Amino acid sequence: MSKNGNADASIPILNGSIRIPESYVFDRVHAEPEEVVLVSGTLIEGIGNIHSDLDIYVIVNELPLASSFDIASHVTVCDENDEILTPDQGDTEVGSTYDYYGDSGLHVDVKYITYAEVSRIFETIRWDFGETIVDKKLDYPTVRSSLAKEQEKFVHRLQHGIALTNPEKYEALKAECPVAEYCFLLYRQFSPNYFTFKDVQGTWQAGQLPMAREIARGLVVGHMQSITHLNQNSNKTSKWIFEYVDQLPDWATETRHRFLEFVAMGASNEQESRAYVLAAMDLMDKIFATGVGLMRLQPLYPSPEDCMKHLDAALDLRNDTQHLLSQHAYQFRAKNFRVSEAPLSALVDIGNA
Structure with missing residues (x-):
């Protein structure tokens, strides 16, 4: 049974042609009761296709250890640097897991991100935005964000997600995210x-x-x-x-x-x-x-x-x-x-x- 108490709950994608049971998601993530499990990506946004990734974020207090996972049951389990972990690395913190959803062509990408890192991402955006609009930089259009690629992806996916747990925490994070400032940085970059x-x-x-x-x-x-x-x-x-x-x-x-x-x-x-x-x-x-x-x-x-x-x-x-x-x-x-x-x-x- 899924953690929202409904064993039949599912996530519709591709105009409802595929429904992914929430239980499938919970079977493949490690999340404490107070943490947020967020399903996102282009499939949730409505613009993906059968070969797109289903992107799942688990917003955690601390990254889980590899010993918490059945590594053999995933295509890959990786650390924070995307290095593939083996069963003898149980004390290593996990950054992501990767799986396939049956024979459908869908890829399931689960990433773990701490609340502390989310706060740092928001702080970085506010800092970059403040630096970008100072007088001496306004005449040069091209300005780049200080965020790493995966952090940039998280900012976008946070705006287009479905929280399977703790939706009130998800909505609070979404409201706190300085997305308008981030969009201005992207405008300047392109x-x-x-x-x-x-x-x-x-x-x-x-x-x-x-x-x-x-x-x-x-x-x-x-x-x-x-x-x-x-x-x-x-x-x-x-x-x-x-x-x-x-x-x-x-x-x-x-x-x-x-x-x-x-x-x-x-x-x-x-x-x-x-x-x-x-x-x-x-x-x-x-x-x-x-x-x-x-x-x-x-x-x-x-x-x-x-x-x-x-x-x-x-x-x-x-x-x-x-x-x-x-x-x-x-x-x-x-x-x-x-x-x-x-x-x-x-x-x-x-x-x-």
Whole structure:
């Protein structure tokens, strides 16, 4: 019987085509009565597939020892560093276990995380957010989170879980999580970088059009992902971008449609390649404008107007503010915060800008 007292309780996934008994989960985890067993991942979020992982987190006071597990009954039992444990390592703390769910193709990934580590994750996000919005950093879009990859995954999965035990503790942790601040960090991480745009300029002018296409495409996809984070997408895994693009607000429908049309475009000759790059730049302008609108919706975030003040102050510190390249850098970065700049397509070819 599952610990919620209902022997028939199950977890529906893939539109109910598969139901995983809660008893199956409890048979494969080690959890004390006061600890949280959380089922999460893309399957719970509703965007996974038959080969996705069912991600389970056990939020514990202390990591369990390997001696608490029947190691032979799991595909793998690993320590905190993902090193596979053997039965003679009973005194080692367990970080995760891995299993398959029957013959379905589903993988079951159980991770153990302490309350203390969860608190550290939240503190790190708040610190990073505070550092990111200081004046001197607002004009540089690319900022990275200090969290490790698995910690980043936990932040997202915490937002989309089902607590099988202690749901009140789960809801308290979810409420405490600074997810809006974390999403801003992801937005900044994926925001387009002026130095990459310079590579589009360079390859365009050199006639290296396959490379120009690829760089331009990367800019567009990364840029589109960045605004999904402004829309409070906390999943930084790029392969799911189309799911989160679909969740943009109705007023961004044109941006969404143009993005989907762009990623389906092809180019097989010089004329088509140049048209592709210019289409990418025009779409970038549209995404920039959408991002400005999304930034205004979150009171925690700096306003576009304040960001422009800091960008202007940064420009004033340069020794040659009238140099063409200084102006290009300024115009590109200003697009993050206002929509009145010259179109990017006019900046691709310096000679024609």
